[in-house]
Amino acid sequence: MTVYTNARIVTPTGVIGRGWLEAEHGRITGVGTGDRRGRDLAGAWLLPGFVDLHVHGGGGHSAMTSEAAIREAVAFHRAHGTTTTLVSLVTAPLPDLAEAAGWIADLTEEGLVAGCHFEGPFLAHSRCGAQNPAALRPPSLADLRLLLDAGRGTVRQVTVAPELVNEETGEDGIDLVRELVSRGVVAAVGHTDATYAQAKAAFAAGASLVTHAFNGMRGLHHREPGAVVAAAESAGVVLEIINDGIHLDPAIVRMIDRIAPGRLALITDAIDATGMGNGEYLLGAMRVRVEDGTARLVENGSLAGSTLTMDAALRRAVQDVGIPIETASRYASAVPAQALGLADRGALVPGRRADLVILDADLRVVEVPEAD
Incomplete structure (x- = not known):
């Protein structure tokens, strides 16, 4: 399981200013706000791939x-x-x-x-x-x-x-x-x-x-x-x-x-x-x-x-x-x-594929994580 913390997470309902995302076996298992132990993204943007x-x-x-x-x-x-x-x-x-x-x-x-x-x-x-x-x-x-x-x-x-x-x-x-x-x-x-x-x-x-x-x-x-x-x-x-x-x-x-x-x-x-x-x-x-x-x-x-x-x-x-x-x-x-009818991706919500992209404050790619 991988947890990303302290991120600006773009979700279908808006931006979580200080959020966390949990992924396991290539799927998103949780998204929320507040503090969690995990990889600190230091305020970077986290978007769906x-x-x-x-x-x-x-x-x-x-x-x-x-x-x-x-x-x-x-x-x-x-x-x-x-x-x-x-x-x-x-x-x-x-x-x-x-x-x-x-x-x-x-x-x-x-x-x-x-x-x-x-x-x-x-x-x-x-x-x-x-x-x-x-x-x-x-x-x-x-x-x-x-x-x-x-x-x-x-x-x-x-x-x-x-x-x-x-x-x-x-x-x-x-x-x-x-x-x-x-x-x-x-x-x-x-x-x-x-x-x-x-x-x-x-x-x-x-x-x-x-x-x-x-x-x-x-x-x-x-x-x-x-x-x-x-x-x-x-x-x-x-x-x-x-x-x-x-x-x-x-x-x-x-x-x-x-x-x-x-x-x-x-x-x-x-x-x-x-x-x-x-x-x-x-x-x-x-x-x-x-x-x-x-x-x-x-x-x-x-x-x-x-x-x-x-x-x-x-x-x-x-x-x-x-x-x-x-x-x-x-x-x-x-x-x-x-x-394309690909209902399993495109949004950061539990159950979707953990296709992620991390962007810096200028919206430039920092990392495209591999699914765990």
């Missing part, structure tokens, strides 16, 4: 490269507080995606990652961003089932542009959404040129997530509000947020927090360049140049993922956006865990 729904790589390692590379990327992000990683694959030829999904399935069965997210290939050419346009495909239930089968039950999320139509078969993006929902997979709307009405139809069909809100989709317009407003009006839909100060202005993050309170999920969308500094890298088949922390395609300057880590995303939410730490913590842990 971060749950990142959108990770392509990190520390110089890409998820599209090998199983070993995924292990290294997960270790890199764990050092920044991420205790649950959903591995995201960029658009690529179907055989490449199927092979990578197999690696991720092995790691999911091992317990290292939470599963696989296919960010494509069923995306809009006009909003493909850093996705490889040559590998994009029209909606196809056969192709979707091939990818899901390759993941052996570990695919948790697929991003779809719901407005797409397959001219040969008549299948459309909504058909894919329905198939995903029927198989217990999260359908996410993203890299889409969907109108407000088309996005609303996708959410009505069961889509429950927006892939990096505002990026890779129509912006707000007073006569065509687009997918973000459709999501905000659809109960239970979660909006991913890349809170690096590059993809979204802090004022936009505050606005989303107001129109969809309690439904934001901080993500990194991190690529292999994260933590590596300036230089040229590959995102799938696309060449990326990183300068001063911003990743863009060499070809056309489109933003290409991020070099963000979850601790930095939380820190910016509190210090730059002005979101209270207990809310920012929910957006980094509880909300994304709930979006």
